[in-house]
Amino acid sequence: MKKIITLAALAAVSATASAAGNLLVDGSFESIAQPAGTWNTYTSVPGWVVTKANGTATSTGLEIRDNIAGTAENGHNFVELDGYENDKITQSFATTIGKDYEISFWFADRAGVAPGSLGFLATVVSGSGVSATGFGAVGDNGAAWHLITMDFTAESASSVFSIKATGTSDGYGTSFDNFQAVAVPEPASLGLFAAGMAVLGFTARRRRVQ
Structure with a gap:
């Protein structure tokens, strides 16, 4: 017995x-073989659609950094949504109608950057349901990563998560890492x-x- x-x-x-289990593909951007201590921009990133912040125009690329101008929260790579201009990344994932889910991710100020250059807006759309959260500068000069969580109930078989930069479009912005979507x-x-x-x-x- x-x-x-x-x-x-x-x-x-x-x-x-x-x-x-994480429902998002490559939430920590580790599929990109970015050399240690370097950065680059990519218009094609596994699982993600990369656009300018307005969501329609073609981006010059998502900035992915490997432990430069900061240290990754998870793994080696992390991203900034203001490589050459304010950008937006979007990903759809399967959900079950009526089931509860949680989106989580980490963000950090970029050290030595003016508060007005930092900030973001994250949005989840599921059927007619919309959940959004935004943040500006934390004010700690990039000393730590900060966790954001977003809870929602699915209203469709496919839900969409997106996040975009909202600070000044000047090539310097908030850092992000470790995006996850899980069923509660x-x-x-x-x-x-x-x-x-x-x-x-x-x-x-x-x-x-x-």
Whole structure:
């Protein structure tokens, strides 16, 4: 009986981990082989559509940096949405109508840049539902990465996330990294996960006592 309960707990943990998988392609831009300590602009980035901030004009390219003018929050690469002008990146991802999701990403001021050059607007569109959040300069001169989360309930089988620069279009802007879109576990799944972890802990304690 102990083995069956333990396997059930492991299955619960595995199912919850799968549900938390990132629905966005290349959210940390690691598919681009950018040499260490350098930067470049790319008009084609796996998973993302790159445009100017107005969303219609062709961009000169998304600026991807490998630990230069800052350090990546995740992996080696991170991006700035003002390589040569204010830009916008967009990605569609599959969603289930009525299910809750969370978008998260990290941003940081660029050191030595005027506050007016920094800022962004992030938007999620799902059917008729629209969720948006924006931010200007943090004022810490790029000392740390800051986390943003956006929660929404899907109203269509495909939802769209986009983020654009809103500061002065002067080639210097906010840095971004580690974009994720995940399905929020149902309450029942969370309960099963907690029960599974409790069983695993109880089994481990009994083994130590014996």
